[in-house]
Amino acid sequence: MSDKQEAESGALPLTHFNEQGRARMVDVSDKTDTKRSATARTTVTMERSTLELIKQGKLAKGDVLAVAQVAGIMAAKKTPDWIPMCHPIPITGVDISFADDGERRLYIEATVKTTGQTGVEMEALTAVSAAALTVYDMCKAVDKAMELGPTVLVAKTGGKSGDFHRNDTLS
Numbered sequence: 001m002s003d004k005q006e007a008e009s010g011a012l013p014l015t016h017f018n019e020q021g022r023a024r025m026v027d028v029s030d031k032t033d034t035k036r037s038a039t040a041r042t043t044v045t046m047e048r049s050t051l052e053l054i055k056q057g058k059l060a061k062g063d064v065l066a067v068a069q070v071a072g073i074m075a076a077k078k079t080p081d082w083i084p085m086c087h088p089i090p091i092t093g094v095d096i097s098f099a100d101d102g103e104r105r106l107y108i109e110a111t112v113k114t115t116g117q118t119g120v121e122m123e124a125l126t127a128v129s130a131a132a133l134t135v136y137d138m139c140k141a142v143d144k145a146m147e148l149g150p151t152v153l154v155a156k157t158g159g160k161s162g163d164f165h166r167n168d169t170l171s
Contacts, residue, residue, distance in 0.1 A: 036158030075130030
């Protein structure tokens with residue numbers, strides 16, 4: 001079924017497939033530049049002692065949150081290198097923040113911004129994922145049982161599809 005047939009049938013078309021059903025990068029050349037942003041969040045669950053070591057800066061590999069922050073920013077900028085159908089876009093800002101529950105959970109949030117023809121949801125999701133993987137890498141010597149996720153899109157603004165704000169308890 002072609003994109004046109006799917007649209008006429010009421011089903012949403014899968015925009016990353018061409019008429020032969022093969023993968024393609026969506027053509028955004030006719031889209032208008034708009035301000036866009038996306039925020040994603042993930043969680044790293046660990047032993048309470050591991051969280052304390054992170055907060056006190058006492059891990060042998062160094063300042064975990066500083067390294068994870070840089071890793072997240074770098075990942076956002078490299079998203080098209082990891083995700084095949086993502087467009088290389090001019091990112092105008094990336095902000096990564098950390099919070100914890102004082103027990104076992106470290107929360108990582110990234111907001112990515114651009115002015116362009118396509119959104120930055122994948123960049124925000126990639127940023128928090130890379131930051132979480134960096135936390136794992138730097139802490140695995142003391143806590144191999146850490147868990148990553150859930151990883152969710154919290155919000156996005158701009159573009160033809162409008163704004164999205166997650167309203168469930170995962171965020």
